[in-house]
Amino acid sequence: MKYLSEYRDADQVRRAAEAIRAAATRPWCIMEVCGGQTHSILRFALDRMLPESLTLIHGPGCPVCVTPVEVLDRAMALAARPEVVFCSFGDMLRVPGSHCDLFAMKSAGGDVRVVYSPMDAVELARRNTDRHVVFFAVGFETTAPTNALAVLHAARLGLKNFSLLTAHVLVPPAIRAVLASPRCRVQAFLAAGHVCTITGTSEYAPIAAEHRVPIVATGFEPLDILQGILMCVRQLESGRSEVEIQYTRSVRPEGNPAALRAMAEVFEPVSRPWRGIGVIPDSGLALRPAFAEFDAERRFDLSGITANESPECRAGEVLQGLIRPHQCPAFAQRCTPQHPLGAPMVSAEGACAAYYRYRRPSQASTD
């Protein structure tokens, strides 16, 4: 596949790994913010090609993992309503709430459907005017504009039976939260290339300057990730802390203006709780009052639903890079993909699930 396979080229990948080894003269800690990058790193075993002095910390960039239990319980409550068709990306179906997951709701008779695009949910609403279609709007800045357009489109079509259960989160506040922890070891960040495709890089410049950390907007293929790491290492070694773009084939400094406009028209920033981490100020998006009729939380009274997280799950520390998944006492013992305590063990890109799938404790303990 063009623009995919060439960034998996074995020769180039090995050269990049060698260049990193040559460039890194001291130990460094780099966080890849995005779960998609974590997934690539473990799937292609990229971390095993790096010098031992280099530590990769897997960040909180997995929307599935950071969606609070409370929001999941609200999703279950919506899915249980007979008039509701509850649509979601496939990622969310196995994520446990307080009592069950969306698969269990489906077994119990809820109309839960997996869609590829939020526009598919709009189309379902249009074809089933006697039902109410709720779309589970999760995701970072990459996905938010697509859900914004779904709302604008539903409004234009005059649909009265479509709404979003919104759990959007934003990357820069999460990076700030990671840096604010007194135990933070992160010295540089790979920023998520697809988020930056929408937002551009301007929001990252103040973070890089204030905290003196290099930030490199990086793609998702093996060569992208190694190039991003190399750019971080070069900055670290020469004492720079700038925002650079590795993923230049998609990221422009100004981002995608049309997508940003739609996002700003439909959503406004709000403080949001992140699963395992807690409330981060201005770290999420909610529908603006003008679009209240598309807000599932207002259409259906869900405010009474509150929940607490499993006290045993140390997802927060994992997502902030304070511990590695296998360092959690529950890892692969009381917490497995079959019986997850927390979301990072569920999501395909969750750090715990990625470790469980691709690394066994015997292997993981060597890094």
Add this chain to the structure above:
Amino acid sequence: MQCPVPFSQHSTVQLAHGGGGRLMRELIEGLFRAAFAGPDDRSPRGGRLAAPARTAAHDSTVIEPSAGPLAFTTDSFVVSPLFFPGGDIGRLAVFGTVNDLAMAGAEPLALSAAFIIEEGFAFESLRRVVDSMARAASEAGVRIVTGDTKVVDRGKGDGLFITTSGVGRVPPGVDIRPGRVAPGDQVIVSGDLGRHGLAIMSVRQGLEFETGLQSDCAALNGLVAAMLAAAEPDDVHCLRDLTRGGLAAAANEIAQDAAVGMALRETEIPVCTAVQAACELLGLDPLYAANEGRLMALVAQRSAQAVFQAMKSHPLGRDAAIIGEVSVEQPGVVELLGPYGPGRILDLLSGEQMPRIC
């Protein structure tokens, strides 16, 4: 309520078609028996049905036993949609059971087919499925010799469910099972992976995409016979068809059952462009995708090349590949060696693969 009419005068299946009365008899005689009946000379190799008089309508079909061991298997088929690119539930139901027999090295003798039909199911669709099963059975060289029909209330089934069972004759000296897998065995797959799973996905509501992809569903007994003929006696240690859960599930099951390790080379595993593209798009892994006409073979090293060449010259094994080998290390664990050297564990999934955005 009114006089019974021949089934062909209804456009859909009625509860009465399963009621044990005249309508049911007409359905069985007019549709099933007519489609599945065959001349006696089509009875399978290595065993035979009893004389025609004894195969007439009756509660059981009598098969005259052949010498040697028999293989016996059963499988139920539920698929949505019932008709998909490259096949339908009927073909799956015949090939699935034929393939399960073939994985024990058995030549299929006879199949049974049981139908659970939802009231209101279109006769035209039922006829298409039944005709397709008859063709599939003919392709596989097997007869459907007995069956059953039940009709359930509307809303209590998903159109049509089929259960097939089969008996097959295991040729002398053939002993194929996980317990025979040994370190050094070569792992061979019979073709590229994931076509069936992704072809089904391409027509699932909410996930549709346009593609030329077709299900790979096929009867593998002919391919298996060619492989056995090419190998030194006893050298084909284990066979497994790569259905639900794909290569990853099959490899893990065998590694665990045989208590051996397995190292597979990711770059050697054949996956066609369309499957690759669809997997990238939906966030799926082709190694976990279902196949209905692919197998993996674990073959002693000295026969591996001969078996591989025999597969390559069979139409269903043209894209066969040797993808790895069995080791003594890490019993029960399948390691996938990546494109850059270091490997990772190829684990079982906790459930069906879901399309993802992240």
Add this chain to the structure above:
Amino acid sequence: MCLGIPGQLVERYTRDELPMGKVDFGDVRKEVCLAYTPEVEVGQYVLVHVGFALSVVDAEEAEQMRTLVEQIEAAADAEPGSAPPPSDAGPKPDG
């Protein structure tokens, strides 16, 4: 997060007042909304996420990126002054 896959735009049209298109990923085609890449032309590659084209792949940059490692190495060779700085000037999180 955010699976994004490059594919080639093979057709564009308008539906319900939205710019839409067919994107080819290699014997797999999917309908994609072009509202956020209004400038894209048939034949160009777009990055697709959940049925939306998020950006037009910059063909020139894509070509250059393949040899980015060499470029970085060449640039490093060209500036011998890029030696590690004194350790107290090294970046630290100052959280």
